[in-house]
Amino acid sequence: MELSTRIDAALAEAMQVGQGLSLSAEAVPQRLSATLDHAVMSGGARIRPTILLSVALACGDDRPGLADTAAAALELVHCASLVHDDLPAFDNAETRRGRPSVHRAFGEPLAILAGDSLIFLGFEMLTRGAGDCPDRALRMMRVLAQRSGMPGGICAGQGWESEPIVNLRAYHRAKTGALFIAATQMGALSAGQEAEPWEELGARIGEAFQVADDLKDALLPTEETGKPAGQDAAHGRPNAVAEMGVAGAMRHLKDILGGAIASIPACPGEAMLARMVRAYAERLTPVDLRARVAAAK
């Protein structure tokens, strides 16, 4: 089965639970329910769950149901973080994925609640998906919680932006890297493997994503990214393009991806994973972006 089919089905099942679709409509706050749908079912690239399932497959994927649930849980937490990051207190983004951001469409109260609800739903789905592997599920939940919260998860990453002095390494690793590390580690855990050897691959994919995002933020107009352009410069956030220029950032991205491929632990699906990272690199740097970089040289 295509990974995207598995991810879509797992997310649909999660929405069924979170939106209370099996309950009578008057038992469920319908606007908040619609907000969850808007936050999750808006055509995201599903990069993190794709990586999670790719690693699970590379490790044998002996509990595909558990892997699917983990993929959905990770994407729900990622969507929650996007909803909260878009709030006026942070990016004040008007659009996301080419549609109005959640708070623009539904107001701030429901956006805050949607983020919170999606976090809880992610953990609920993992308790439901545990099946005959409660220990695996618990280890995955610990990874998800640690890579999302404090002191080293995406919340910490966002928190660094409120510090007078920023530890740039900790900032990037937490803000962008953490959920990619969760992806590789949860994928391995779902198939009964250890988490630790998979940390570096996740961290490097996260770094690559950050640099590619910096390139897109600097070079592409809003219509193509689906979110406001030039946000890094506008908010004075550190970014690779400001540090090393467009061509330098592009070289740096290639180096990181080379390191990512070299870091893949020995496993049955090693070659398949290397192909995935290469395909992922193409996806991170669309043809149009590469042409612009060539023109800018």
Place this chain on the structure above:
Amino acid sequence: MELSTRIDAALAEAMQVGQGLSLSAEAVPQRLSATLDHAVMSGGARIRPTILLSVALACGDDRPGLADTAAAALELVHCASLVHDDLPAFDNAETRRGRPSVHRAFGEPLAILAGDSLIFLGFEMLTRGAGDCPDRALRMMRVLAQRSGMPGGICAGQGWESEPIVNLRAYHRAKTGALFIAATQMGALSAGQEAEPWEELGARIGEAFQVADDLKDALLPTEETGKPAGQDAAHGRPNAVAEMGVAGAMRHLKDILGGAIASIPACPGEAMLARMVRAYAERLTPVDLRARVAAAK
């Protein structure tokens, strides 16, 4: 050991983890770390974890470490909900527990992140506390997630306030009742008992709490509740005092507590739990409040 001692120790352990106190200071965003402390260590009454541990004790408390962790996790989620509820998008509360609310003290971005981080920390602590009972831990996490998120948890409860038509029963049950149900059910589960028979006790304590809170909101000044007075009337929220008057609300409160005591499932600590509910009733209606009600009659 006193329940409050157990709860304090479990929360201190959770803060150790969430604030990254074992890491070097420069690896952790210190302002967000301080925000977590402000949100949790502000002298709350710890009612929900006290109920959780009381039920655990009544059921034999054969895994006290797991019960303690559950008590901390529940309180962390409760504190998270308070931080988010106080935000300008909701109550816009300036004070909480007699101190500045989190967003007043640290700003909105860190308040939003603190709430999110505390949710993740609650689940992380439960994965750490599972020990030799992964199945019990998973069931407790499912209860915690369901009673916190959508479609029936405290997020749903808050969400009802954004609906054009409010289902009052679902609203109250979700907004105030849900975490009390989590308290009784997680207490029972921590000691290896079934959750279901404990739902009614939690729901009734939650109802009692709601009515007592409505009485306090209507009758007590800000200095005594530690939060702004008259918020229900100011926000046009449904409340028992508006519906049945002060004396009627007081009678209703007594009836609910009688029902709560009657609903306690047969267990070794049944009599002890009944005493706890009575003591809790005293606490819900401080002498001063009772005197005011007598004067208002």
